[in-house]
Amino acid sequence: xxxxxxxxxxxxxxxxxxxxxxxxxxxxxxxxxxxxxxxxxxxxxxxxxxxxxxxxxxxxxxxxxxxxxxxxxxxxxxxxxxxxxxxxxxxxxxxxxxxxxxxxxxxxxxxxxxxxxxxxxxxxxxxxxxxxxxxxxxxxxxxxxxxxxxxxxxxxxxxxxxxxxxxxxxxxxxxxxxxxxxxxxxxxxxxxxxxxxxxxxxxxxxxxxxxxxxxxxxxxxxxxxxxxxxxxxxxxxxxxxxxxxxxxxxxxxxxxxxxxxxxxxxxxxxxxxxxxxxxxxxxxxxxxxxxxxxxxxxxxxxxxxxxxxxxxxxxxxxxxxxxxxxxxxxxxxxxxxxxxxxxxxxxxxxxxxxxxxxxxxxxxxxxxxxxxxxxxxxxxxxxxxxxxxxxxxxxxxxxxxxxxxxxxxxxxxxxxxxxxxxxxxxxxxxxxxxxxxxxxxxxxxxxxxxxxxxxxxxxxxxxxxxxxxx
Numbered sequence: 001x002x003x004x005x006x007x008x009x010x011x012x013x014x015x016x017x018x019x020x021x022x023x024x025x026x027x028x029x030x031x032x033x034x035x036x037x038x039x040x041x042x043x044x045x046x047x048x049x050x051x052x053x054x055x056x057x058x059x060x061x062x063x064x065x066x067x068x069x070x071x072x073x074x075x076x077x078x079x080x081x082x083x084x085x086x087x088x089x090x091x092x093x094x095x096x097x098x099x100x101x102x103x104x105x106x107x108x109x110x111x112x113x114x115x116x117x118x119x120x121x122x123x124x125x126x127x128x129x130x131x132x133x134x135x136x137x138x139x140x141x142x143x144x145x146x147x148x149x150x151x152x153x154x155x156x157x158x159x160x161x162x163x164x165x166x167x168x169x170x171x172x173x174x175x176x177x178x179x180x181x182x183x184x185x186x187x188x189x190x191x192x193x194x195x196x197x198x199x200x201x202x203x204x205x206x207x208x209x210x211x212x213x214x215x216x217x218x219x220x221x222x223x224x225x226x227x228x229x230x231x232x233x234x235x236x237x238x239x240x241x242x243x244x245x246x247x248x249x250x251x252x253x254x255x256x257x258x259x260x261x262x263x264x265x266x267x268x269x270x271x272x273x274x275x276x277x278x279x280x281x282x283x284x285x286x287x288x289x290x291x292x293x294x295x296x297x298x299x300x301x302x303x304x305x306x307x308x309x310x311x312x313x314x315x316x317x318x319x320x321x322x323x324x325x326x327x328x329x330x331x332x333x334x335x336x337x338x339x340x341x342x343x344x345x346x347x348x349x350x351x352x353x354x355x356x357x358x359x360x361x362x363x364x365x366x367x368x369x370x371x372x373x374x375x376x377x378x379x380x381x382x383x384x385x386x387x388x389x390x391x392x393x394x395x396x397x398x399x400x401x402x403x404x405x406x407x408x409x410x411x412x413x414x415x416x417x418x419x420x421x422x423x424x425x426x427x428x429x430x431x432x433x434x435x436x437x438x439x440x441x442x443x444x445x446x447x448x449x450x451x452x453x454x455x456x457x458x459x460x461x462x463x464x465x466x467x468x469x470x
Contacts, residue, residue, distance in 0.1 A: 013048050428461075
């Protein structure tokens with residue numbers, strides 16, 4: 001069970017200060033289930049790698065357990081637990097890297113709060129859901145995700161692929177964030193825990209999930225798996241993440257499920273979409289953000305709650321929508337510090353606008369499908385060529401998913417004002433062309449429940465400014 005963390009921050013050996021483990025010597029730590037070793041395969045000014053290797057005692061894992069029959073005992077001893085990343089890895093991170101996990105560094109306090117280039121590799125990670133699940137969990141957090149799969153046996157390819165993957169995450173962020181995400185999500189991917197899960201696990205999850213879990217598009221899945229699918233615990237955790245007050249303790253789970261199913265199409269997808277956009281904007285490090293086609297200001301409302309966004313500009317072609325946005329945001333009653341952060345302007349996405357230049361990020365949420373197709377080239381130039389934010393988060397419906405909407409007549413768009421709706425292939429072809437023409441890289445994220453045949457109801461492209469076009 002191996003986790004490596006690499007940085008190219010100069011001097012790279014500062015990683016030793018952050019982890020409180022000296023690069024010049026190997027160290028070993030006794031754990032309840034085995035031993036953890038920390039060593040540095042490389043340690044120079046330019047590049048430094050810290051390795052956390054766990055040795056699990058297989059006999060210790062089953063000693064004292066109840067079993068019936070020879071087969072049950074054999075199954076307990078022959079397992080993947082000593083070799084793959086799981087909740088044992090999370091415990092080791094907390095015990096061996098606890099100070100770094102909590103974001104403290106007495107020797108270099110400014111370093112603990114700094115965003116530095118990091119690369120983490122987990123050598124053997126079980127993923128119930130395969131590569132798609134790995135990307136679903138980590139890409140919304142802003143990581144560049146690399147996944148290498150394995151065959152069950154290279155000699156027998158007909159046996160298919162193994163459930164184990166090598167995961168690589170790259171990002172520029174605080175080390176404590178990286179460790180926190182691994183601490184929570186590794187056992188979620190494994191979908192097992194080696195210890196009893198009770199009420200205290202909710203507190204642990206809320207503490208480690210602060211600032212990112214509430215808005216993660218896979219929040220409910222993460223909570224359910226982290227709490228070993230105990231529905232009562234999961235409902236309480238989700239309620240607290242959503243900031244809701246205590247509900248009626250006598251309400252049945254069936255009634256709650258029925259209510260959720262009634263509002264899922266009407267409310268759930270919209271909330272997931274905005275939550276995903278918000279998460280991507282946070283992870284991009286943006287401080288000055290545009291909401292283009294802001295409508296009634298629902299995304300702006302979420303952005304205002306996060307103090308890391310210092311300037312928020314909402315633009316819409318409709319005066320009426322801007323008036324409703326102002327009412328929703330209570331602009332006339334906002335504290336002066338918040339009122340300075342937000343501005344609503346009237347404008348069109350089809351024209352270049354100097355007011356939009358110089359921003360860190362732009363969100364274009366369910367907007368382009370309202371444009372006539374011949375206007376897309378003008379929109380593209382206005383945003384990607386003239387305004388040129390570092391990050392653009394753009395969503396649009398996936399027309400392939402429309403067959404899953406029972407209330408939608410065949411061949412109809414989701415809204416009468418939509419000028420077009422794209423398939424996944426059409427959207428990716430357009431997005432790749434935009435990125436190529438204007439020097440951006442692009443990645444894609446699903447929004448909403450992903451159907452194995454027709455994909456997610458909403459598709460998202462995240463454009464990041466990379467090479468300059470010559």
